[in-house]
Amino acid sequence: MDAYESLMTKQKEIETIGQISGLLGWDQEVMMPPKAAPLRAEQLAWLSKTRHKLMIDPEIGKLLVSAENDDDGKDGVRTGNLRLIRDAYDKATKQPSEFVERVARHKSKSIVSWTEAREKNDFSIFRDDLATMIDLARELADLLGYETLRYDALLDLYESGLTVARLDPLFAGLRESTVPLIQAVGNCEPPNMSWVTSNNWPEEAQAQLSHAISTAIGFDFGAGRRDKSTHPFCGGANPDDVRWTTRYDETEPFGSLYGSLHETGHGLYEQGRPRELDFQPTGHANGLGVHESQSRLWENQVGRSLAFCEWSLPMWKEHFPENMEGVTAEMLWRAVNQVEPSLIRVESDEATYNLHIMIRYEIEKLLISGELEIDQLPDAWDDMYERYLGIRSPDRKQGVLQDIHWSMGAFGYFPTYTLGNLYSAQLLQAARDDLESDGHILEDDWKNGTFSPLLEWMRNNVHRRGSILTPADLVEEATGVAPIPNPFVEYLQRKIGTIYGLA
Amino acid sequence: MDAYESLMTKQKEIETIGQISGLLGWDQEVMMPPKAAPLRAEQLAWLSKTRHKLMIDPEIGKLLVSAENDDDGKDGVRTGNLRLIRDAYDKATKQPSEFVERVARHKSKSIVSWTEAREKNDFSIFRDDLATMIDLARELADLLGYETLRYDALLDLYESGLTVARLDPLFAGLRESTVPLIQAVGNCEPPNMSWVTSNNWPEEAQAQLSHAISTAIGFDFGAGRRDKSTHPFCGGANPDDVRWTTRYDETEPFGSLYGSLHETGHGLYEQGRPRELDFQPTGHANGLGVHESQSRLWENQVGRSLAFCEWSLPMWKEHFPENMEGVTAEMLWRAVNQVEPSLIRVESDEATYNLHIMIRYEIEKLLISGELEIDQLPDAWDDMYERYLGIRSPDRKQGVLQDIHWSMGAFGYFPTYTLGNLYSAQLLQAARDDLESDGHILEDDWKNGTFSPLLEWMRNNVHRRGSILTPADLVEEATGVAPIPNPFVEYLQRKIGTIYGLA
Structure with missing residues (x-):
């Protein structure tokens, strides 16, 4: 077996574990009896640990170098496989297990404080955990590496090759036309509901x-x-x-x-x-x-x-x-x-939806670069809603606390x-x-x-x-x-x- | 960690894989869309292979010897765990992988010929594969070892410590009373159905x-x-x-x-x-x-x-x-x-059910010991149904071909x-x-x-x-x-x- 074939054999095992995890995840949401949650978590953790161990096996690193050297680029599939295995290997090996564990622990903690903050409509309960999560996101970006902006490293996690330089013009063009369109709709007769x-x-x-x-x-x-x-x-x-x-x-x-x-x-x-x-x-x-x-x-x-x-x-x-x-x-x-500006992204219509996303994107850029302080965030959120959608949240739960994603450290995800x-x-x-x-x-x-x-x-x-x-x-x-x-x-x-x- | 604790850590991983396999098996029977069968088989095979690799890890053999030497028998759970891990380790390591593969291959083959034989009501289609399966069962018994009878090694696979010497008196006492009871019922008015x-x-x-x-x-x-x-x-x-x-x-x-x-x-x-x-x-x-x-x-x-x-x-x-x-x-x-002697075990009532089991038990003993030749089997089956239950199968599909178990090599299973x-x-x-x-x-x-x-x-x-x-x-x-x-x-x-x- 040459290096490439050996890689693909290892890959098959990694993929099989992914398939099994996919099924267990589905079952957890759809079929699982409630008391089964703790032991299901153990099963998923074992699968995840086993898969990760296979992914960061140093043997994969050696095989990759050898297969990359052999690759003449004539076979698009082979080149694509090598690119993707390299990407996954680098992303996994650049993060020390100490860091991965630290993030996982903080994620559990900050989901709890976000939930409480949202229930109580009190951003201060979530504030410190969010600040730490932003620090962890920056640390992650530094571990992964980037050419221009830290935030680029995070975008790349969810869409391979995505950068601010690519996103900004896309979003600008969209924003320039959508904001006036929604304003115009505001003066029209709504449909019969x-x-x-x-x-x-x-x-x-x-x-x-x-x-x-x-x-x-x-x-x-x-x-x-x-x-x-x-x-x-x-x-x-x-x-x-x-x-x-x-x-x-x-x-x-x-x-x-x-x-x-x-x-x-x-x-x-x-x-x-x-x-x-x-x-x-x-x-x-x-x-x-x-x-x-x-x-x-x-x-x-x-x-x-x-x-x-x-x-x-x-x-x-x-x-x-x-x-x-x-x-x-x-x-x-x-x-x-029906088009109607509203505060809650997940309930929004086709036209306004993208403005919700752009607000989060603009804020994420500022938070990761450090141009927006954590204590300015809640009002900055409301100001942006007013500017983009013409409405302002009367409270924090319909404002900055509405989405779970930041409590999970998912920066760079919304733009997709x-x-x-x-x-x-x-x-x-x-x-x-x-x-x-x-x-x-x-x-x-x-x-x-x-x-x-x-x-x-x-x-x-x-x-x-x-x-x-x-x-x-x-x-x-x-x-x-x-x-x-x-x-x-x-x-x-x-x-x-x-x-x-x-x- | 002492040897016993190390064993239990390894055991946790083995058990977790077993839990995951259990869930995938359930899903396969109850939820899985039909086209998913081939890839599900790959997932289950990976789990089974991974679990087996952990079970026969030579490190377990070393830890077992060490933990067994340390065991003073005062803690029933510890002693029980060591007995069960030893049993599983010995059963797994005594079978060379060449043998395990040979059995698996023959199982697939003979399930097919049993299915065809049953459909066509023709024992000769299944005859050779069953003869081979009996040989494999004997080979398995020899690999596992036994004190008195080959068949004891097979019984022990399904109920730890079970032997012919223990079963015969249990079954004899049951048979002596059940056969006349069922004969007596035959002369009575059936219930209103x-x-x-x-x-x-x-x-x-x-x-x-x-x-x-x-x-x-x-x-x-x-x-x-x-x-x-x-x-x-x-x-x-x-x-x-x-x-x-x-x-x-x-x-x-x-x-x-x-x-x-x-x-x-x-x-x-x-x-x-x-x-x-x-x-x-x-x-x-x-x-x-x-x-x-x-x-x-x-x-x-x-x-x-x-x-x-x-x-x-x-x-x-x-x-x-x-x-x-x-x-x-x-x-x-x-x-x-309602009590009513019938030819098909899985449809039988509480009283006659055990006689179906005893017929299979008596035949299995004779097949494994070699006292019953494969070509005598179909008639021997019918004779025994006549002796135990007073009825005779008019064909092979309701007779010797009714159960799938022998085609899968499951000798020693029925008595449980x-x-x-x-x-x-x-x-x-x-x-x-x-x-x-x-x-x-x-x-x-x-x-x-x-x-x-x-x-x-x-x-x-x-x-x-x-x-x-x-x-x-x-x-x-x-x-x-x-x-x-x-x-x-x-x-x-x-x-x-x-x-x-x-x-």
Whole structure:
């Protein structure tokens, strides 16, 4: 066996442990009896420790050097595998186990203080732990290394190759167009939501509708499952075993359906991974931003289109005959596209969502660089909400304390959500151009419930490309241009403009 | 760390892997999407290989010798742990990996030929593979070693310390009384089953009844689950995560309910394990015979008693109001205790079941010793059914080809089922004596739906004793006498005699 083959043999073991952990994680959220939590934690810890031990095995370091020297770059998969194994090996070995343990301990502690601070609406309870967490994030960046900014090292953890230099222009273009759009919407008549709020929406019918629509889009339930959980997610073990969840609220039906479409999008990506690369790093989905592009594509670009509403209306009427009496496709379309600035990110609409993300991004940059002091943070948060969204939080729990992520040390993570939105529009535009040049109109497909041409395009240009390229290179290969905000901006302006009569 | 402590640290890792495998096995039967089977097999194979590597680590051999030399026998748990680790180490290291692989390969092959032979009702298709499997079983016995009979080495695999010398007298006493009892029943009026067969029994109501009864018996659903699967079983990861399953047949309600009681019995045992011995071999349930005693206790001794039928009748009427109209507790009792010799073991009643087991036991002894030739086997099987049960199979599929176990090489396994029946009656007799000496009548409890005194007795005398003692010693400690057939024989004669008027 040469060095590369030996590496791939070790990789198979690492991947297998990852698959097992994925299944245990799913079970923990969906099936596990409550008393099983402590011993489940021991099982997951053992898997994690065993996987980490294999990943930092010095033998991998030696094999890597040898395989890298042998690599002539002619085989994209081989080069991609080496790049990804090198990246994982460096990230794991650059962090001393003392540091990893220190972070883990502090994470447990600061999740507790964040929870208490949020409950009591008192930032001071969380203040010191957050300050320490910011210090740890800086220490992590220094251990990992960076060229320009510390924050770049953190961004790279969630999207390979992402930097402030790449993000700033993307976000600026988006912000410049979205802020005035939302201000304009504020002066318009809101859509009619009374048919939604005046009815009860039984859970069983919501489940049937979501299942039927997920199946129609192309999710293979022979290689996956749909279940119920408190926090919706898509997980599982591998492309043959993709498990996503949703939750139900009987006072409104959109959360479960659009949540299902979102997780279906993640699930389609997982099921479309290149199977000849099973157990290889290049066989994986390409990072959080591209993953989010696939979920947002089906949830928003497709699912919140007028054509989709026209197709799905009869299914709505089948499952909710009384509630849907007199509701037209256009009424449904307007209702699922309501724009309304709000304080809470996870409840926000398609247009305002990205501004929530940009606020966190701007604040993270300042916190990591030290330009924003911890004691200035709560008011800085509120000021930014006023500037971006025109509203101000009356308290800390709807303000700076609303997200759990910083208590877990997840700095650099939020931007991938907005990247996903930008990528989704750019990819859809490219798919549309390709398919239209064959005389094919996407909206006509959707009206008829035909989703396979679009899915097949994503399969060929995104899913089956795994992680052979970096995320930005993948987007460029698929669309012909590096990531840009324009397609998303235009898509949003067009849709929101039409709905709110802003033309 | 001394040698014993080092052993226990290694043991914790081995146990953790076992817990994870338990969960993956459960998921495979209950939740897994069909296409996930091949990659699930890879995950389970990795866990099994990793666990085996840890178990046969030569370091364990060295630590064992050292810890055994240090052991003064004063601490029963320590002595028990060393006995069990020694046993597992010897069994694992005595089998060369070449042999283990050969058996695994032949197992896969012979399961296929058994399946085909059974489908086609043609023993000759399975003949050669079975002959090889018998040779492999003999080879295994020789590798493991034995004092008197080869077959003893195989019995010991499923119940530690079990031998032909111990089993023969138990089985002889049982056979001598059961054969005439069943013959006598053959001349009696069968119970009225028309109210069962003339009705449909909806699955949802069966599920609710089984859930309510399992809860009443004492199963903790905060530390376990009930699900549906093709083949009912009890599994899961650990005492905080015990998962059992049942199946439903809408033409009759007893399979799901008594199957549920059976699995609840296994589940109660798992939930009652000594928690201070988590991750230690002595903390485990004590082998297959004692495990089966707990399932058969709740299924039969308790569940098929008149008192239990009196208590559960109102629940039956609540869930099946129309079907149960006019049905009395005595009618229910007679229906769930119907005795009828039949060809198929897994469908047989409480009285005839053990004769099925004894036939397999007698045949296994002869096959392993070489006294019965493979070509004589099919007719020998039918002859024995005629002698024991008075019926003869018209074909091979209901005869020698009915059970899968021999195709998997599981020789020595069947007797634990009958041991479970014998142990259950002996344990119940001891519990009854103890509780009655406090003026406590078990049947009065059951009539009122009070099961905790009996469960508490089992917790204290069986569950919490884990595997500190060997199974036979555990039964003797709990009951005051070594395993005997009399309590079971008397229980069966009394109940069947009353129902069929044989007094």
